[in-house]
Amino acid sequence: MVASTSLSEQHAVVIGGSMAGLLAARVLLNHFGRVTVLERDRIPDQPKPRSGVPQSHHVHILLTQGQRILEQLFPGLEAELEAAGAPQVNWTHDLRWFSIWGWSYQTSSDLNTHPCSRILLEWLIHRRLEQYDHLKFLTSTQAIGLVMNAQNTIVTGVQIQTEQGLDTLKADLVVDASGRNSALPKWLTQLGYAAPTQTMINSFLGYSSRWYQIPEGWEAPWKVMLIHTKPPDHRRSAVLYPVEENRWVVTLAGVGHDYPPIDETDFLHFAQSLRSHEIYNAIQQAQPLSPIYSYRRTDNCWQHYEDLQRFPGHLVAIGDAVCAFNPVYAQGMTVAALGAQTLDQCLSLMVQKQKTALQGFPSKFHKQLAKMLEVPWLLATSEDLRWPTTVGSTPNWQTRLMHQYLDLVVRASLNRSYVSQTFWEVMHMVKSPKVLFDPRIFLPALGLG
Missing domain, CATH: 3.30.70.2450 (Alpha-Beta Plaits)
Incomplete structure (x- = not known):
């Protein structure tokens, strides 16, 4: 494929049509002339479970930050959820939480979402994306490898398996959003590149x-x-x-x-x-x-693409293909939304700085993505490290100190409205954990205010 200096004349391919892939496709539409999403399953006409998403039967909580990003990407989505019967929940008023210290404090805030099944949410987003003329879904299609240029330095397409047989799909950018079972580390080694190092913590x-x-x-x-x-x-x-x-x-x-x-x-x-x-x-x-x-597959697993010194051009990974969390902490869909937002911001920045926007893009994107992942990774893994049966890492004194301090914050939140609201703003990724060290939180946590 002949490279164009304008992304509006180029083609992006997304491997995987679950939440991370759908949201990546949506932001790619802001930049690329054509976007194609490869999905192994058939997309149902109505909200129904798909074989490729076995965890769809379980609770999937979209945090407030995630819902706000989705509403920006798909204006009116909240109204569609409400019309589909999704209730509205205020997370500081309507949640009854039995913490380590007892029942949570209930007070009103602006932390509102419309709880729904993952099945419904993905179906509504898929229906929205189908309205874009320059986006195409290839269903019953599996990516089986990458196509490289003659110098083995740039990805130029994807090898695919369809119901009709093998084929090649040309692309100017390939986004791997294929989830925990991503084949990208294997593909990299087959092409002579190093696979990323991996950090895994399993409770x-x-x-x-x-x-x-x-x-x-x-x-x-x-x-x-x-x-x-x-x-x-x-x-x-x-x-x-x-x-x-x-x-x-x-x-x-x-x-x-x-x-x-x-x-x-x-x-x-x-x-x-x-x-x-x-x-x-x-x-x-x-x-x-x-x-x-x-x-039962609930380990936290981070593939450190941000650390690779050598990586093919025109290729990035996103979502669980990079960093998968213990699902019990309800971060996955919101982190997918933040990842898509990061992809959008990085593409916009590169277009502003240089004409050939994809030159050096993978490294820049993966480093920015890693910065975004630091907080949710810390929140998830630090909780798992409370248990002596957890493998993959041993809590150091800083982790133990953080556990003790967070426990004190939770205790203070049980009878103080401001502490409670701020704590849940952090849990919903609306605010940075740094705010928990503000004197208005710090002093009550230590029993000094």
Whole structure:
């Protein structure tokens, strides 16, 4: 493919049509003349589970920052969610959280989202993207390799397997958004490049989920219920999450190989064994709508593309293909949105600085992406490192000190509105964790104010 000096005349290919791939495709539309998304599954006409997204049966929380970014990318999406029956939740008022110290403080804030199933959210976004004339979905299509230039320095396309057979798709930029199972490290070594180093931290957490119909006439002073673990003895947690069509998704989790069962009786016994019986009491009154689904691949895994000294041109990775988090911390979709935002910003900056915008782009993008990933990685892994059964890293004195301080912040948040709101703004990635060291947080946490 002959390179153009204008991105508006170029073609970008996204490998993977889940959340990270869809959001990457949306921002690529701001810059490229054509965008193609490769997806192994067929896209259903209605919101239905796809075989390529087995975790879609579980709770997927879109944090406030994530919903705000999605609304910027797809204006009116919140109204579509509301029209589809997604409830509205104010995360400091409608969440009932049983923390290590007790029940959370409930107060109003601007941390609002429309909880929904991942199935519905991806379907609505896919429907929006189909409205763009210069975007194309190739479904039932799998990327099986990269096409390189004669010098083996620049990616010029993707080798694909379709229902009709093998083919080659030319591209000016390839974005790998194929998730945890990305083949990119293997492809790099096959091409004579080094694979990225990998950091993995695994608390051996597993979870099981079931869908319920909310009982008719149900009334409670909360919409979302979260029962937390309490290290080192209480390894079990749960979330009850409202979604469209007046349903609950209930996910039970256990850390350190304490996996929740998939048998109905044992599922209820596990719920009854939590530090609070609130979720157990709720689902005892509700009608089950689904089987019990289980998921256990929950390690935090970061492929450090930002550290590679040699990397093919016109190729980047994004989403879980770069950094996958323990899903129990509900960061994945919001980090995917932040990753797409980073991609958009990096492309805009390079267009401003140089005419041939893709020259040196992979290195610049991966370094910026890594900076964005530092905070969610710290939040997720530091929690997993509370458990002695966690492998991949050992908590140092700084991590232990942070655990102690965050526990004090949580305790102060139980009876102070400002501390509570600020804490949840950090958890929803609206504010930096640095704000937790403001005197208005620091002093109450230490019992001095």
